[in-house]
Amino acid sequence: MAKLTFVTHDGQRYDIDAPVGTTAMENAIRNDVPGIEAECGGACACATCHVYVDEAWTAKTGEPEAMEEDMLDFAFEMQPNSRLSCQIKIRDDLDGLVLRVPERQA
Template identity: 55%
Template sequence: MTKVTYIEFNGTEHSVDVADGLSVMEGAVRYTIPGIEGDCGGAGACATCHVYVEEGWLEKLDPMDELERDMLDFAFDVQPNSRLSCQIKVEPSLDGLVVKTPARQY
């Protein structure tokens, strides 16, 4: 299990243990974290799991592929640290990962 902290747009924090191998989006859905919808179920086809990765963590993630980059064009208020949480696989090296949700998903 890997500790992931989700911070809602209003500042409410949720620190949960997510099973390794799941995506950050799957962890959010499993624990009903507000602000991450994941309408496509993690297929990278909707951008409703958009998050901002906290400083210091972005370089620890696998690089963004072209599909994810294209889907972020449909997300609200994209920033340089934006990622789709369905594309971030949880693993022990990400223990302590912090992501924030945008004001809205679309």
């Protein structure tokens, strides 16, 4: 298990115990995090699970691969630390990861 925190645009925090091997998106859906719709079910075919990775965690989560980068073009208010939460696999070294939900997804 790893601790995962989603922060909504209004500052509401969702602290989640996330099983290793799952995705950040799966944990957001299971815990009813507002703004994470995941319309494609995690197939990297939409941008409705877009998040901002807290800057302290960008190196550990890594860069988006080509397919994710293409989908991020459809995300609202993309930033350099934008990722699709369906593409962030929970690992032990991501314990404490903080992800922010963009305001336009609220």
